[in-house]
Amino acid sequence: VHCAGWHAGAVNAPRTARERARREITGEIVAAARAQLAEAGAQGLSLRAVARELGMVSSAVYRYFPSRDALLTTLLVEGYDALGAAVEEAEAAVDRADLAGRWAAAGRSVRSWAREHPHEYALLFGSPVPGYAAPRATVDPASRVPRVLLGVLADAAARDAARADDGPPGTEPAGRPTGSDGGAAPGPRPGLVPGLLPQLEAGAGTFAPEVPPELLARGVLAWAALLGMVSFELFGHFVGSVEDAGLLLEQQLADNAAALGLGAG
Amino acid sequence: VHCAGWHAGAVNAPRTARERARREITGEIVAAARAQLAEAGAQGLSLRAVARELGMVSSAVYRYFPSRDALLTTLLVEGYDALGAAVEEAEAAVDRADLAGRWAAAGRSVRSWAREHPHEYALLFGSPVPGYAAPRATVDPASRVPRVLLGVLADAAARDAARADDGPPGTEPAGRPTGSDGGAAPGPRPGLVPGLLPQLEAGAGTFAPEVPPELLARGVLAWAALLGMVSFELFGHFVGSVEDAGLLLEQQLADNAAALGLGAG
DNA sequence: TGTACATCAGTGAACGCGCGTTCACTGATGTAC
């Protein structure tokens, strides 16, 4: 430990040439595999093709990944992480008080990332790969974007609760009836369908107990709707009926802001 | 033409034993291919495996389909048609005046069909198959469900227009501000994002010119949202956070009815 | 009704290619004394 290397501060820096080479080549393998995704899809991902691309013999790849599926898992995890990082960064750049803006920034960056990495997007959110079951290790990275969205909703709930405490009755956002189901928080639009509430509290609600169920339900719906739209665009279902899906996304985000009570941007 | 066959009325009935056998075997090939979808996915669909399943030699399949891709196209077309028929039937069974009920019936039957045919659903709405481009022949069957939904929206627009003509001001559905952008029809919720209107008129609007653009935009969003939710459910993204996606769908349909101004069911 | 010919379903072999994974091996890099 007394020989502190030239680049102080690089915490996980490789200590030996071997280690350095291993990292580099691991990265090259993953990069080549990612490129493969574009041509053959997740199912067509081939260790042999990756090895060929790098000028190695196919069995050499087994020094780095124990199987094709392990390589796929790495692609999944890195994909979720890249998307999550992009969304976190975009959302963090917006004024904390601008809830609608934060939500919209997150939504836009999901779409941008998807358009820049269509095949990785398809891997993350398209049809599952037959014969492959994503391991637990993917769950956490996959939750980064939902976590960002939940953060916005939690802040919205906190703000609404503060308003309800402070202000006199009648200062709540106009024209939005309180959910027939919920408590004091001004829930967005009609009440919850019977039976949904306990289910949300047992499921998604455990990730964000401070978000009231009405809001949570609409948040989940909005998240699914967002990915539905991006999938439509990337998978070609808008061809012939919607020219610029970006505008449709803006519409969706504007409607979301209204339905979720995020206030005008 | 003078030998009118036993079964009068069966218009496209096969005239010869050969023709009868051809139809039957064609059907068996498609059925075996459909079963293959479940095990290997669209990309893994294999003519040889289909032939094996039917006890034929692989080259025999070429008497029925000129290539693997042609077989895939048939699966696509039949899938869209099956889904379309299911949705049409479900929607047609509802009282014409019950717009929210018609919309909900269509939405529910999309989900039911998808759950009953998850692999066909993945073929239709999941990631595109690498190296395969869906031919024009799939466009028409693919539009059956959207057409049903547009029909509901068109009826909603007609009903609202009639109300606006007949009734005195103030009888429109309460609490829903008229879109800032549109004409006389009571558009759902806030106005359209700038730039979206001309695009809709040029695109999706050409299929249903009688539907006002505010409604059309929300209809497209709702359709994408519906498939987003079904995809989430079928592709496993709800695992751990949403137990019963059926309830979530009901919530979505209820919200849709409100947002689209379909009136209470 | 019967015969001659055309159509077409299905066979079997082959072409040329792909894949994931294992295994015994060579030779370079790293480590302990």
Place this chain on the structure above:
DNA sequence: TGTACATCAGTGAACGCGCGTTCACTGATGTAC
């Protein structure tokens, strides 16, 4: 600083399997006279 040994990256061959598509062929079915 130098030597002996352990680690590990990469090789090359092999196993056993898959695929789409073509082609010359046999034999049954259909049709025209």
